[in-house]
Amino acid sequence: MMSVSFEEALLSILALAHEPDERNILLPDALSEVTSKDVVADRNIPPFNRSAMDGYAVRWTGNEEARAFGIIGTLNPGGTWSGDAGEADCIKIMTGARVPAAFDTVIPVEHAEETTDGKVLFLEKAIAGQHIAWEGEDAKQGDILVPRGTILRTRHIASLAAVGKWEVTVYSRPSISVLATGGELMEPWERASGAFIRNSNAHFLLSSLKKTGFTQVEYLGIAKDNREEITTKIRAGLSSDLLLITGGVSEGDIDIVPDCLRACGVEKAVHKIAVKPGKPIYAGRSENGGVVIALPGSPVAVMVHFQMVVLPFLRKTSGAADFLPRPVWLPLAADAKNKGERKKFALGKIETVGSSSRVVEIPSRGSGDFVSASRADGVIEIPMGARLLPAGTHVRFYPVF
Amino acid sequence: MMSVSFEEALLSILALAHEPDERNILLPDALSEVTSKDVVADRNIPPFNRSAMDGYAVRWTGNEEARAFGIIGTLNPGGTWSGDAGEADCIKIMTGARVPAAFDTVIPVEHAEETTDGKVLFLEKAIAGQHIAWEGEDAKQGDILVPRGTILRTRHIASLAAVGKWEVTVYSRPSISVLATGGELMEPWERASGAFIRNSNAHFLLSSLKKTGFTQVEYLGIAKDNREEITTKIRAGLSSDLLLITGGVSEGDIDIVPDCLRACGVEKAVHKIAVKPGKPIYAGRSENGGVVIALPGSPVAVMVHFQMVVLPFLRKTSGAADFLPRPVWLPLAADAKNKGERKKFALGKIETVGSSSRVVEIPSRGSGDFVSASRADGVIEIPMGARLLPAGTHVRFYPVF
Numbered sequence A, B: 001m002m003s004v005s006f007e008e009a010l011l012s013i014l015a016l017a018h019e020p021d022e023r024n025i026l027l028p029d030a031l032s033e034v035t036s037k038d039v040v041a042d043r044n045i046p047p048f049n050r051s052a053m054d055g056y057a058v059r060w061t062g063n064e065e066a067r068a069f070g071i072i073g074t075l076n077p078g079g080t081w082s083g084d085a086g087e088a089d090c091i092k093i094m095t096g097a098r099v100p101a102a103f104d105t106v107i108p109v110e111h112a113e114e115t116t117d118g119k120v121l122f123l124e125k126a127i128a129g130q131h132i133a134w135e136g137e138d139a140k141q142g143d144i145l146v147p148r149g150t151i152l153r154t155r156h157i158a159s160l161a162a163v164g165k166w167e168v169t170v171y172s173r174p175s176i177s178v179l180a181t182g183g184e185l186m187e188p189w190e191r192a193s194g195a196f197i198r199n200s201n202a203h204f205l206l207s208s209l210k211k212t213g214f215t216q217v218e219y220l221g222i223a224k225d226n227r228e229e230i231t232t233k234i235r236a237g238l239s240s241d242l243l244l245i246t247g248g249v250s251e252g253d254i255d256i257v258p259d260c261l262r263a264c265g266v267e268k269a270v271h272k273i274a275v276k277p278g279k280p281i282y283a284g285r286s287e288n289g290g291v292v293i294a295l296p297g298s299p300v301a302v303m304v305h306f307q308m309v310v311l312p313f314l315r316k317t318s319g320a321a322d323f324l325p326r327p328v329w330l331p332l333a334a335d336a337k338n339k340g341e342r343k344k345f346a347l348g349k350i351e352t353v354g355s356s357s358r359v360v361e362i363p364s365r366g367s368g369d370f371v372s373a374s375r376a377d378g379v380i381e382i383p384m385g386a387r388l389l390p391a392g393t394h395v396r397f398y399p400v401f
Helices: A006-012 A154-162 A201-211 A227-237 A257-263 A298-319 B005-014 B154-162 B201-209 B228-237 B258-263 B301-319
Strands: A022-026 A055-058 A067-076 A089-093 A105-108 A112-114 A120-123 A144-146 A167-171 A176-181 A218-222 A242-246 A268-269 A272-275 A280-285 A291-295 A328-331 A343-353 A356-361 A379-383 A394-398 B022-026 B056-057 B069-075 B088-092 B105-108 B112-114 B119-122 B144-146 B165-170 B176-181 B217-223 B243-244 B267-271 B273-276 B282-285 B291-295 B328-331 B343-353 B357-360 B378-380 B394-397
Touching: A006 A112, A006 A268, A006 A280, A006 A298, A006 A356, A055 A120, A055 B343, A089 A394, A105 B165, A105 B267, A112 B291, A144 A154, A176 A201, A176 A227, A176 A280, A201 A218, A201 A242, A201 A280, A201 A298, A218 A257, A227 A242, A242 A298, A257 A268, A257 A280, A257 A291, A280 B022, A291 A298, A291 B243, A291 B357, A298 A343, A298 B154, A298 B165, A328 B005, A328 B343, A328 B357, A343 B328, A343 B357, A356 A379, A356 B328, A379 B176, B005 B273, B005 B301, B056 B069, B056 B119, B119 B282, B144 B154, B176 B201, B176 B228, B201 B243, B217 B228, B228 B243, B228 B328, B243 B301, B291 B301, B301 B343, B301 B378, B328 B357
Parallel strands: A067 A089, A176 A218, A176 A242, A242 A291, A272 A343, B069 B088, B176 B217, B176 B243, B243 B291, B273 B343
Antiparallel strands: A022 A167, A055 A089, A055 A105, A067 A120, A112 A120, A268 A280, A280 A291, A328 A394, A343 A356, A343 A379, A379 A394, B022 B165, B056 B088, B056 B105, B069 B119, B112 B119, B267 B282, B282 B291, B328 B394, B343 B357, B343 B378, B378 B394
């Protein structure tokens, strides 16, 4: 069976994403959610001429250090002061307070000395307009601060709070079911001996979904390698927006997951990709619109492709404008090889020597080796057909784990 | 007042961290927690000689392609097969199944052709031992897979599940109170006009704590700039392991937070740091052991120093072995300046042109400019005394927001 390129497969899988609905949430729940409307400035930012220092507000003449100034008022943040001021009048003003219309320059307290008779001397020349953050200089009322389709990070939470977005309109998120298949699997809370191993894939996926903000998640447990059990669990999972399966997707007699999916009315979109690990990845859509992504049972393939395939799909389905993982290009610490005719995603980490960061491939004994994977903090992309990449070659590194 | 170097201040603040207790949690709650015991392999990994392919298990002779083999059994993952096998006998075996003692090599199904009389022909030469993941080759029983003091990422969750760590012993986490001070502040759900602005710092901190896995968090609200209100809220916050304050820490008449802290019995450890932004940062410890970190009121200082100061402290207090933010060294896209005698943390992001990633400083109008900060995905460190760093110079970049 022909396999397609990784990019071609990814595009086919992304095409399965549906348009999300909207919902309203409160700001404390907004982290990792995706905005469905532009968030705009409700006022100019800053909303007034704001003192950027603790000091004295004056009307600039260029001769501030020539004489003593009278202190005709004091202004704290949130306070107001209105009145007229002569050329040698000033007010004490604190950082964050609105500079009254009568003044245009702030002289910091470090450059001033109050006299015993209640006046103040300025010790340095002032620059006209200094130490004031001017109304609207950061943004104008109506400017877009956080565009529609933004995955909200903590930095955006600050902006939303500042413009009074306590209620935030975001895209709804997909519901997800997770199913592990494999006759050799036991759960972490069960004893595993003989020919049995413990199911790590499902628990990796559950924690990865939690980390990336997906909360409508149902765990369907383990289906042993028999048609009836797998089919029953697939039917249960197809009511979710995404059914995520591990194991049972390659070519052996017992890789019956694609067969069972067909029997459940799922139409295949992708099966077999020219990528290592992850060749047997399957994706399709059921009659009711539910999407299925089935990953191989090997832990490294699951870890890599949650990041490279599943998360991009989930982010697109959540309305995110930037749904693809973003690589950093860094030099290789040592030669890298890719013998096969498949794109390779190698386990890697960033290592810094002196003032140079480079990526180091973590030796792995194959896609079953979760021990090596636990030392990786990302994935190195090694292009198809690149037999040898010499040390120093810049490669894409995805800091994802 | 003399200010100390950023590193000196950070070390003083880290020295305030206390030794955490331990507690037991379940694996689904383990993400972002810190292991307090080494997690070791409960069996060899793999725990048995495991077939890495769907195919046929044979005893290698080097002449596999010379004759037809009889299929004397079938073995699925989790199944067992025991018996003797002749030189031209094989069993069908699936990926993940335990290779019986009678065999030592697996020939993949792609290189085999079953005949109509129930035998199988192998089409290519086999290499002795191929396609078997051997017992113990990834790790030996008792090997440390996840050392004590590890902040658990999703990759570690896979390892914990695989070795049956359903119950995980982790360090206890500090309780945290968050207090915003400033007479100009209104909450995001309140109307803000005139000389008032909305409190973004506290909501940034609350979401940052949530993101990094700190859940015992109490929000004390806003204290206006008066001694009584601030002191009352400080007393409430000192019952937490960490009281995190924004605003009111610099030198002006109303920067009374340090005064109020002294009145509440807090002993100063750090005040004024040679860093920009963040010069007025204050840290201390109360008589009952509660730690206080007070950040300036400017949003950019809060965003930078949650990452550079607060989070390292919280991670150390949570028992993490690696508590410092880890930089990537990348070339500057353009010249960078640092006029002052302070270390500078500039807002930045990674930009990729062709196959080269470099860091771009985001123009900012100062530490009040949260609009620019919302476009940064990290912080560029520009050393003290570096008047000009030419484009191409490698600098530390912390991908933190």
